[in-house]
Amino acid sequence: MATPEQQLPPGWTAEWQQAHERYLFIETATGHTQWEPPAGPAPPPSESTPAAAAAPAHHGKRRQYAAGQTQAYYGAEETSMLQPMSQPPPQPGMEPQLFTPGLAAPNQFAMQQQASGQPPYFDPSHGQQQPDYLNGPQQPVYPNPNALADQFGQMGLGGQKPFSLQTANLLTSPPDPRELSLPPPEIRLPPNATVTPSQFANADSSYQRSTLNAFPNTSSLLSKSKIPLALVITPYRTVSENEQPVPLVTDTVIARCRRCRTYINPFVQFIDGGNRWRCCMCNLSNEVPQMFDWDQTRNQPGDRWSRPELSHGVVEFVAPTEYMVRPPQPAVYVFLIDVSHTAVQSGMVATATRTILENLDRIPDEDERTKIAVICFDVSLYFFSLPPGQTDPTMLVVSDVEDVFLPKPTDLLLNLAEARKDGGLENLLTRINDMFKDNSIIGSAMGPALQAGFKLMVPIGGKIIALSSSLPSIGVGALKNREDPKILGTAKESGLLQAASPFYKTFAIECSRAQVSVDMFLFSSAYQDVASLSCLPHYTSGQTYYYPAFNAARAEDALKFAHEFGEVLAMPIMLEAIMRVRASRGLRMSSFHGNFFVRSTDLLAMPTVATNQGYAIEVQIEETINAPFVVLQTAILHTTCYGERRIRVVTTAYPVTSSLSEVFASADQVALAVLLANKAVERSLSHKLEDARDAVFNKLVEILQTYKSSMTAAGAGASAQLAVGENLKMLPVLILGLLKNVGIRQSAQIPPDIRAYSQALLTSLPAQLLIPYIYPTFYSLHNMPPESGTVGPDGTLVMPPPLPLTSERLERHGLFLIEDGQTIFLWVGRDAVPQLVMDVFNLPSYDVLRGGKTTLPLLENSFSQRVNAIIQKTREMRRGVFYPHLYVVKEDGEPPLRLWALSALVQDRADVLPSYQQFVSSLKEKVNGNGGY
Structure with missing residues (x-):
């Protein structure tokens, strides 16, 4: 075997190699990806050396934890162990130090307080001794983070390291919630896989991740593993201030393979002295575009190796005119507002119109082309005309809802900027609630209203935002109340989760063809048939939002809706989009899950692409893969809401293996859980809820059976253990959480609207939101470490350590937070001391505390401020528009609320x-x- 020095590509100096090895160690030990190369530019490939041969070994990007986050997770003492060069690299084969049930470490904060002579809880803002908040459950000794990092670093894929598969016994390894924060198993590509030594060559897992980070070379090997192969994609996720934006290529020079149409990416090869490039998908040789090496901004020769498409797995191109069928469309918003008696009385109309009014400045309109229309409806349709220069809108009533028509050819769809110049639009939004405040009409012509909005925007396309407070009852799309308590929990229940009227699917397909998407905001306190109405967002790439029993008189209800609706209005949207996933030879996209319409075998039509929506696409291996690695590339052609045609390209490469142990070691438990959630919902609609639950459970059993027979000494015989790879240790509890989720849970008590909305979330949430939705987060607040709820050294808020989801951790004197991204529960033990209740709720004792939906007061003591900061961070830390309600749950309070909170455990x-x-x-x-189960 050649030594590392002998394996160095030409021009790759020993100094560079040492720096690269140092980067690899830091990455493996800490999850950091900061590589500081030696001074001087990277040695460019010579004309005689193909670029791919001159590139170093590329290793998948690992998630970076800032110092404050690391300290929050592991504690100050363990954080010091994570400094990159403070200890020798972990040795291959080192076993993780798993804790033994029953052994625990004493509470560090309590020990510090005791050592200093202070009482266990001391708030300096009071200046006196406080009651004991801290005598809580002892914390478990969690696995050594270095050993856990080493576990992922030991995957010897591509011949990079000796391979060592770590096995855990599920019977003696209780779930550790922090493992869900670890990066997925590392993608270890073979040497020379990339043309540039970029750590960003592979797309970050938040954009695209696979259920397997090493692809089996044959379909039989994949079948043997029993692990489904799929991509989990969130192509448009929000980017926070401390994250790098997606690189933008503005020169409209786009290199694509002539045969398979793959976009040039970091995994191609340059040949023929750099004049041609070989496609990493189909191996066809293509010419490099003439302007590829020209810097158009400076009008001089450019550096090929600095082009983002050769160094980044996620990149966006500004598309030239040949990518346009028509000129880029403007953003169009048509608001359909239910103004029936129920809607007005609930306060929905007033809250909705006020929110639109307050967010007019946030609606994307930089080029002043955005158009807007408002249509109100009860059993009739109400259009509003606002000719240019007028400030008083004219209302036009259409009472014939059987044959919908537009009462006027112009001035119904308004240019947003022009309608605001003279205050006409603001005047309209201010007056709508007063116009209908005494409306006593009960009934909803939602179907005709949808048709009217469609007619208004069909020449352009855009987004319909429908707000409804009652079951559609008039005209096309009318629905009947089919809620029947007798069939809940039976085999017939799945019928309630399917659309009752064919109108909603056929209309959705019409919308998709015309580049119209639909968002549904539903508010009814009675049955509203969410299953039927959510068809529209599902097939038009929209989103469903549900506010059961909405009442704007409760400040919490009004705030939640206004926040989420405002975020939807402010969200940049991608218009008239199509998405396709291409893959290396031998791979084929076989089935698709998410909110879109499959236009052809593999082309997904998305009239708009909302940010932070997730999709799952199953992959099939059709023939033996002989290449050392495969590449999968997602491309989305779209128009920005600012009128620019763009293509977002997300590229990920995965090593190919013939080893079953490597397949198991590369499995991504988070991606698997996301895929199985999508498949469970799909099966519950095509078969029965029971079939969906059985299918998920049986898939888990198959994976564990294969692992036991192939990876352990027990083989096919009986075993006293339940073995699984360390990287799949949380999969059983994620599956249990999915089986207990409202969307597919076995119960005769779940209203069909609630279940249908949960299923809509399970099939549209990105992984970052879906995982807590099926496996919530659980914190102990009364004895949290002193730094929790305060800003750490990196400028972010330090969160408490998460606890396993079991009521064994609840204490009678404690204060706990449970949240799933949609709801936050603040659990108060029945023996909570008066001082804790005073510090958090500003009430004298537990007895006078009321449970239910609430807003927590912000008091002038540090504990209140820390708890409020944690709740605020919980609402902000995940991507998406959702603003969870806060419920105070008393241990001996209302049984329904208690059971709801406990169901999250x-x-x-x-x-x-x-x-x-x-x-x-x-x-x-x-x-x-x-x-079994």
Whole structure:
């Protein structure tokens, strides 16, 4: 075997190699990706040396944890162990130090307080001794982070390191929520896979991740593993201030393969002295475009190797005119507002119109081309005409809803900037609630209103935002109340989750063809048939938002809706989009999950692409893969809301393996959970809810059976253990959380609207939001470390350490927070001391505390400020528009609220649903062939 020195590509100096190795160690030990190369530019490939041969070994990007975050997760003492060069690299084969149940470390903060002579809880703002908040459950000793990082670093894919598969016993390894924050198994590509030594060559997992980070070379190997192969994609996620934006290529020079149409990317090869490039998908040789090496900004020769498309896995191109069928469309918003008696009385109309009014400046309109229209409806349709220069709108009523027509050819769809010049639009939005405040009409012509909005915008396309407070009852798309408590929990229940009228799917397909998407905001306190109405967003790439029993008189309801609606209005949208995923030879996209319409075999039509929507695409291996790695590339052609045609390209390369152990070691448990959630919802609609639950459970059993028979000494015989790879250790509890999720849970008590909305979330949320939705976050607040709830050294808020989701951690004197991204519960123990209740709620004792939906006061003591900061951070830390309600739950309070909060603790037994220990025991029985769940 050649030494590392002998393997160095030409021009790759020993100094560069040392720096690269140092970068690899830092990355493996800490998850950091900061590589400081030696001074001087990277050695460019010579004409005689292909660029790919001159590139160093590329290693997948690992998620970076800032110092404050690391300290929040592991504590100050362990954080010091994570300094990059403070200890030798971890040795291959080193076993993780898993904690033993029953052994625990004392609370560090309590020890510090005791050592200093202070009482266990001391708030300097009071200047006196406080009651004990801290005598809480002892914290577990979590795995050594270095050992966990080493576990992922030992994947010897591509021949990079000796391979060592780590096995865990689920019976003795309780779930550790922090493992869900670890990066996915590292993508270890073979040497010379990339043309530039960029750490960003592979797309970050937040944009695109696979259920397997090493692809099997044959379909039989994939079948043997029982692990489904799929991509989980969030192509347009929001980018925070401390993140790098997606690089933009503005010179309209776009290099694509002539045969398979793949976009040039970091995994191609340059040949023929750099004049041609070989496609990484189909191996066709293509000419390099003439202007590829020219800097158009400076009008001089450019540096090819600095082009973003050769160094970044996520890049966006400004498209030339040949990518346009028509001139870029403006952004168009048509608001359909229910003004029936129910809608007006609930305060929805007033809140909606005020929110639109307050957010007019945030609606994307930099080029002043954005158009807007407002149509109100009850059993009739109400259009508003505002000719240029007028400030008083004219209302036009159409009462014939059987044959919808536009009452006027012009002045109904308004230019946003022009309509605001003289205050006409503001005047209209201010007056709508007063116009209908005494409306006593009950009924909803939503279907005709949708048709009217469609007619208004069909020549252009855009977004319909429909706000409805009652079941559609008049005209096309009218629905009947089909909620029947007798069939809940039976085999017939899945019928309630399917659309009751064919209108909604056929209309959605019409919308998709015309580049119109629909967002639904639903507010009814009675049955509204969310299952039927959510068809529209599902097939038009929109989103459903549901506010059951909305009442704007409750400040919390009005705030939640106004916040989410305002964020939707301010969100930059991608218009008239199509998406396609290309892959290396031998791979084919086989099925698609998410909010879109499949226009042809693999072309996904998206009239608009909202930010932070997730999609799952299953991949099939059609023939033996002989290449050392495969490449998958997602491309989305779209028009920005500012009138620019663009293409976003997301590229990821994965090594190919013939080893079953490498397949298991590369499995991504988060991506698997996202895929199985999508497949479970799909199966519940095509079959029965019970079939969906069985299919998910059986898939987990198959994976564990294969692991046991192929990766452990027990083989096909019975085993006292339940073995799984360390990287899949959280998959069983994620599956248990999915089985207990409202969307597919076994229960005869879940209203069909609530279940249908949950299913809409399960099929549209990105991984960052979906994982807490099926496995919530659980914090202990009364004894959290002193730095929790304060700003850390990196400028971000330090969150408390998460706890396993079991009521064993609840204490009678404690204060706990449970949240799933949609709802926040603040659990107050019945023996909570008066001082804690005073510090948090400004009330004298637990007895006078009221449970239910609330807004927490911000008081002048540090504990209140820390708790408020944690709640605020919880609402902000995940991508998306959702603003979770806060519920105070008393331990001996209202039973429905208590049961709702406790249902989030998915490791507990609930009704007919097993606890985690029971679930794992049934898995063991099933894996050993003795029955099961």
